[in-house]
Amino acid sequence: MTLFKRIHHVGVAVERLDEAVALYESAFGMTRGLRAALPERGVEVQFLHLPGSTVELLAPLGDDSPVARFLARRGPGMHHLCYEVDNIEEALSRLTASGVEPIDPVPRPGAEGKLVAFLQPKSTAGVLIELQQA
Numbered sequence: 001m002t003l004f005k006r007i008h009h010v011g012v013a014v015e016r017l018d019e020a021v022a023l024y025e026s027a028f029g030m031t032r033g034l035r036a037a038l039p040e041r042g043v044e045v046q047f048l049h050l051p052g053s054t055v056e057l058l059a060p061l062g063d064d065s066p067v068a069r070f071l072a073r074r075g076p077g078m079h080h081l082c083y084e085v086d087n088i089e090e091a092l093s094r095l096t097a098s099g100v101e102p103i104d105p106v107p108r109p110g111a112e113g114k115l116v117a118f119l120q121p122k123s124t125a126g127v128l129i130e131l132q133q134a
Contacts, residue, residue, distance in 0.1 A: 003091055004083040008132050009047065009054035011080040013070050017044055017059035024048045024055065036111045043067045045111050056082070056111070080118070080128040088115045088133040100124060107133065 014020035024030045025048070033047035033054070042065025046057045058079055060068035070079060085091040088107045096102060101120040110116035115133040 003094060004085060005134060006084050008082040008084040008130075009056045010078065011056045011058055011082065011128075011130070012077065013058050013067050013074075013079040014076050015059065015071060017046055017057060020057050020059070021046050021048070024057070030055065034112060037061065038111060041065070047111075080130050082116075082130040082132055084134050085131050086134055088117055088131050091131055092117055095119065107131075 012020075021032065025032065028048075028050075030048035030050055033049050035044070035046045037044045039061060042061045044059050044061055048055045048057065058067050060071065062068065067079070092102055092105065092107070096105075101123040102117055103120050104117035107115035107117045110130075110132060112132075117131045119129040119131070121128045
């Protein structure tokens with residue numbers, strides 16, 4: 001049984017959200033979706049869409065946010081890969097039993113209001129993975 005339904009989106013860390021949105025719209029032809037500030041996580045996000053594909057741009061709201069630390073260490077670029085799952089709690093249980101370490105052992109609401117949980121990159125071949133419940 002396949003755990004992941006599909007790739008939901010790719011997260012990209014950027015320093016200046018408005019500049020990145022303009023690039024993705026004008027050069028790449030993507031259309032804007034939800035934009036949300038998540039002050040509790042220190043990030044502002046903008047979803048951009050192509051038919052069948054979504055990119056989430058993430059910009060820090062302050063110097064001490066996780067995205068700000070990511071940008072300081074690695075610079076702008078791919079931040080995470082998000083997979084959609086039918087049942088996030090079951091997915092976390094299966095993954096934990098397989099030796100994958102969750103960052104979020106308990107799912108929490110994400111930018112789109114759906115439950116999400118992140119997985120520790122050191123246990124997923126170096127990639128920060130987000131799970132999102134369908």
